[in-house]
Amino acid sequence: MARVYNFSAGPAVLPEPVLAQVRDELLDWHGSGMSVMEMSHRGKEFIDIQHQAETDLRALLGVPSNYKVLFLQGGASLQFSMVPLNLLPVGGHADYVLTGSWAKKAAAEAKRYGTVNVAASSADTNFNRIPTQAELRLDPAAAYVHITGNNTIFGTEYHYTPDTGAVPLVNDASSNILSRPLDVSRFGLIYAGAQKNVGPAGLTLVIVRDDLIGRCREGAPTLLDYAIHAENDSAYNTPPTFAIYVAGLVFKHLLKLGGLPAVEKANIDKAELLYGLLDRSAFYNCPTEPASRSRMNVPFTLTNAELDATFLAEAKKAGLVQLKGHRSVGGMRASIYNAMPLAGVQALVDFMTDFERRYG
Template sequence: MTRPYNFSAGPAMLPEPVLQRAREEMLNWHDSGMCVAEMSHRGKEFMSIAEGAEADLRELLGISDEYRVLFLQGGASSQFAMVPMNLLRGRTSADYINTGSWSKKAIAEARRFCTPAIAASTEDDRFSRAPVQDELKLSPDAAYVHYTPNETIEGVEFPEIPDTGDVPLVADMSSTLLSRPLDVSRFGLIYAGAQKNIGPAGLTIVLVRADLIGETLPGTPAMFDYGIHAKNDSMYNTPPTYAWYLAGLVFAWLKELGGLAAMAEINRRKAAKLYAAIDDSSFYANPVEPRARSWMNVPFTLADPALDGDFLAGAKAAGLLTLKGHRSVGGMRASIYNAMPEAGVEALVEFMREFERTRG
């Protein structure tokens, strides 16, 4: 079977070697007689999987002992609430940078618990750029500063990490974590839904500095308390065991590739090839300011929107799936996360050029 290239924004494609290994281990993981999905999360077999996955993730990102690594449920959307519930710590306001759809959702949820101050917003520019440091109106009294380094829908990415001084920086890295090296020490907390670069839907990774946990809002449910999850090694309740296992296989795959520096070079090349195809054409266009173009999510439009349907049908016939843009943006969107091979991007570029030649 020849697998098509899946450009879905998430759940996204997984590395083929990971899927092959999962298939090999499906019925009998390491002679245990069990599938991982059948294991007790407190049994020695799964505990070894969990410990190995955390060790590999810490190695990939250079995570120090100052941080707790949590494997949780609820997706990034639950983190929109968990962050203020855990990190306000007696304060009543936090700074938020508004750069797109996911930033707006985080801000809306934060309003349930505090007064989110908008440190910068690019909404008037149709979320087509990332603010520069001088634009940020940060308060030294804020409990934390929240931003979304990569906006999946709009295809906007911060080219640098904002400087927030002594105020903890919080980042929703659902669509960019593990796509390149990262200085985790710059952050108070990082969270990421797994279904883009990490593994299947159902798992959320949280990296939180230990000194920031332990002082939740009154009435915070136990399942929303980082401290409880940290004390229980993410086993306070039954975790998403199979998703955790698959994430561990992805971490091992990344190490085999040469780590995040090697992955970054691949991702840089993929993005450059696709943006070059768009920029060298009068038929395709990308709305994002070049300095803030995402490596992971590339939206583009056709000169004639009436051809969108034909483009998508032709792409599907060519084995290029899930290219329709988000309904709020329109056009097309190619999500080219870690698991998308360069060959997939090259196949898309070839199709785009042929479609322009015959239909442009």
């Protein structure tokens, strides 16, 4: 078996020890004689799996007791609708900070249910930076403030938590959740698609403060009401059982590594290694403002764009895959989520150094 270094933005690389445990337990989970994929979501075996996953996630993030943890489906994109349906009253308004494609999509969806105020935007510089606290034009009467914590396409990330006063702060944390410690108490609601740092595609995490539950507007579909899921322990309908199981293994893996402080240190080391090369080189360019750079997604271009296809082809031969950048930015993008080992980033840096030597 020959595994590659997978720099995909998502679905993304998973920890090898987790994949190995999934393989070993696939046919018979803990002597039950069946796979987790075959279990009833209402049976004791799976209820225990889900309970342990929630317990470990709460431990990792220090989730306060007055927050519910929900295991849902539909990805972050469904949360673009669920958030305003649950938090935005009829005739109300919300503040959105636009820092990339997914932030724009979230705001566009919210406009279907109420008024959206653009509290700040970095569109004028092609989303290459995160607006500062001083730039935020926040309305103290807003129902909530929405941010996208990490911008996968443009490679930017919040390195501060906006102060929104008494207005609940909502965070789409899909692409940097569990990559660093996070003060959950600073947020009213956090949501994240699983397919980057948590587990397989199909699971969505929602962490929501108790006082924000039970506000869903009348006439909304039952499955889009946070209260329904909270009252039924995320099992009003069949949850994504296998994805929850794998996520639980990832949570345990991160705890064994030393929790999120240790994970953050590893992510800083990887990011500094790759950004260090980009900053030293005249052959490569990084379009993001240094103060806003993401530790998870690193976009870069070649000075000579005619070499892009050659770079990608040779990288693939070297076992470095999924490096093509998004069309909005062009060039390349290396996604270096939690499960990407330092050795993978070092292999990429070595390849890039050699490629520059040969073509620069």
